[in-house]
Amino acid sequence: MLNSDHAADVQLFGAHPIFRARDRDTLSARLMEGYRATIRRTDDAEVPLLAIANRLQVGGVHLHYCRYDAPVQIAFPAMAGYRQLVCLSGHGEIVSSRRRMAIDGDHAGTLPPETPFEASYSQGYQHMVLQFDEESLRRKAEALAGQALPRDLRLSIMQPLPRAGRSRTRHIARALGQIFASEGAHLDTWAIEMSHALTSAFLIETLDGDLLQTSAKESGRTSVSLLEDYIQANWRRPIGAEDIAEACGVSVRSVFARFKRHRGVSPLTYLREVRLGHANRMLLEAEAGASVIDIALACGFASLGHFAQRYRERFGELPSATLARGDRRPRN
CATH class of the missing domain: 2.60.120.10 (Jelly Rolls)
Structure with a gap:
C-alpha cells in the first residue's frame, strides 16, 4: 500500500x-x-x-x-x-x-x-x-x-x-506536477517561470558553493531601474534568470540583493505585483463575456486559486467582484 x-x-x-x-x-x-x-x-x-x-x-x-x-x-x-x-x-x-x-x-x-x-x-x-x-x-x-x-x-x-x-x-x-495533473492546464507564462525557478533551485542546492560565493561587484541603483523597466515592458512573457542578467548586465544574485535593498521586495514579487495591477485594470475594463480565468491566464497566472488569493490580498476583494462592477459599455 x-x-x-x-x-x-x-x-x-x-x-x-x-x-x-x-x-x-x-x-x-x-x-x-x-x-x-x-x-x-x-x-x-x-x-x-x-x-x-x-x-x-x-x-x-x-x-x-x-x-x-x-x-x-x-x-x-x-x-x-x-x-x-x-x-x-x-x-x-x-x-x-x-x-x-x-x-x-x-x-x-x-x-x-x-x-x-x-x-x-x-x-x-x-x-x-x-x-x-x-x-x-x-x-x-x-x-x-x-x-x-x-x-x-x-x-x-x-x-x-x-x-x-x-x-x-x-x-x-x-507544484508543477499538481498543475498538470489533469487535462486543461496550459504551458503558459506562469509554468515556464516555475521551470526557471526549478532550475535555479536545483543549481543552488547542488552547485559547488564556492562558485556561487564569488562576490559580484555591487550593482548600482541603475541596475534596479533597468530591471524595473524590463519587467514593466515584458510582464506578459516568461522572465527567467538569464533574461534578468542580460537586461541588467550584472549577476542575478547581485541585482536581486540590490533590488530587495532598494525596493523592499524581490524582483519576482515586484513582477507579480505588476501583473496584479494589469489584471485589476483588465477586469475593470473587460468587455461583456470576459472571464476571470481568461484574464488570469493573460496576466501569467496558471492557478486560478493562487491568482484569486493574491488578488484579494492586494485589492481587498475577489477578482470576480471587480469584474462584476467593471465597465460593461460596448467597445467600438
Missing part, C-alpha cells in the same frame, strides 16, 4: 502519460518504447504489478513521474542531461559505475549526463525525476554566478542530498 501522505502523487503530470502497465510483459515493452530500458527482475508475485509513468517538458526541464506498486529492478541506458531523483514514497537504490546511491524520503540523488544505471525500487515506490538540459543549466548557472564557469559545473553527483537541502526543488516540482 502507498502511504496516505502520497496518495495524491499518483496523478502528478497525469495529463501527460507515457505508459500504464499491469503485467511484466506490458511493462517490459513500455519501458523499452519510452526509455530504452530493460527489466532485470520483478519480485513478490503476490503484489499486483501496476506501473505508471508520466512525462512533461517545460522549457529546458523534463519532469517525469513514475510509480511501481511491486518491487522491480530496471536497467536504464545513458541519457542526456542531469537527472535528480526525488523519492515520494518507498525507497530505492541506484547503481552506476560500481557506485551505489540510496534514494528515499529523506535523500534525493543526482546523476550526470550520459550515465547508464540500474535502479532497484521497493513495493509502493514513487518518484519524480527532474531532467535538466545541459546547455540551459549552464546558462542559468552562469547567470546566477555572474561569470563564465568551467566546463565541469562541480555538481553534487551520485551523493545523497538531504531532504532539508532540496526543499525548494521538491516543492516547485510538486
Whole structure:
C-alpha cells in the first residue's frame, strides 16, 4: 500500500502519460518504447504489478513521474542531461559505475549526463525525476554566478542530498506536477517561470558553493531601474534568470540583493505585483463575456486559486467582484 501522505502523487503530470502497465510483459515493452530500458527482475508475485509513468517538458526541464506498486529492478541506458531523483514514497537504490546511491524520503540523488544505471525500487515506490538540459543549466548557472564557469559545473553527483537541502526543488516540482495533473492546464507564462525557478533551485542546492560565493561587484541603483523597466515592458512573457542578467548586465544574485535593498521586495514579487495591477485594470475594463480565468491566464497566472488569493490580498476583494462592477459599455 502507498502511504496516505502520497496518495495524491499518483496523478502528478497525469495529463501527460507515457505508459500504464499491469503485467511484466506490458511493462517490459513500455519501458523499452519510452526509455530504452530493460527489466532485470520483478519480485513478490503476490503484489499486483501496476506501473505508471508520466512525462512533461517545460522549457529546458523534463519532469517525469513514475510509480511501481511491486518491487522491480530496471536497467536504464545513458541519457542526456542531469537527472535528480526525488523519492515520494518507498525507497530505492541506484547503481552506476560500481557506485551505489540510496534514494528515499529523506535523500534525493543526482546523476550526470550520459550515465547508464540500474535502479532497484521497493513495493509502493514513487518518484519524480527532474531532467535538466545541459546547455540551459549552464546558462542559468552562469547567470546566477555572474561569470563564465568551467566546463565541469562541480555538481553534487551520485551523493545523497538531504531532504532539508532540496526543499525548494521538491516543492516547485510538486507544484508543477499538481498543475498538470489533469487535462486543461496550459504551458503558459506562469509554468515556464516555475521551470526557471526549478532550475535555479536545483543549481543552488547542488552547485559547488564556492562558485556561487564569488562576490559580484555591487550593482548600482541603475541596475534596479533597468530591471524595473524590463519587467514593466515584458510582464506578459516568461522572465527567467538569464533574461534578468542580460537586461541588467550584472549577476542575478547581485541585482536581486540590490533590488530587495532598494525596493523592499524581490524582483519576482515586484513582477507579480505588476501583473496584479494589469489584471485589476483588465477586469475593470473587460468587455461583456470576459472571464476571470481568461484574464488570469493573460496576466501569467496558471492557478486560478493562487491568482484569486493574491488578488484579494492586494485589492481587498475577489477578482470576480471587480469584474462584476467593471465597465460593461460596448467597445467600438
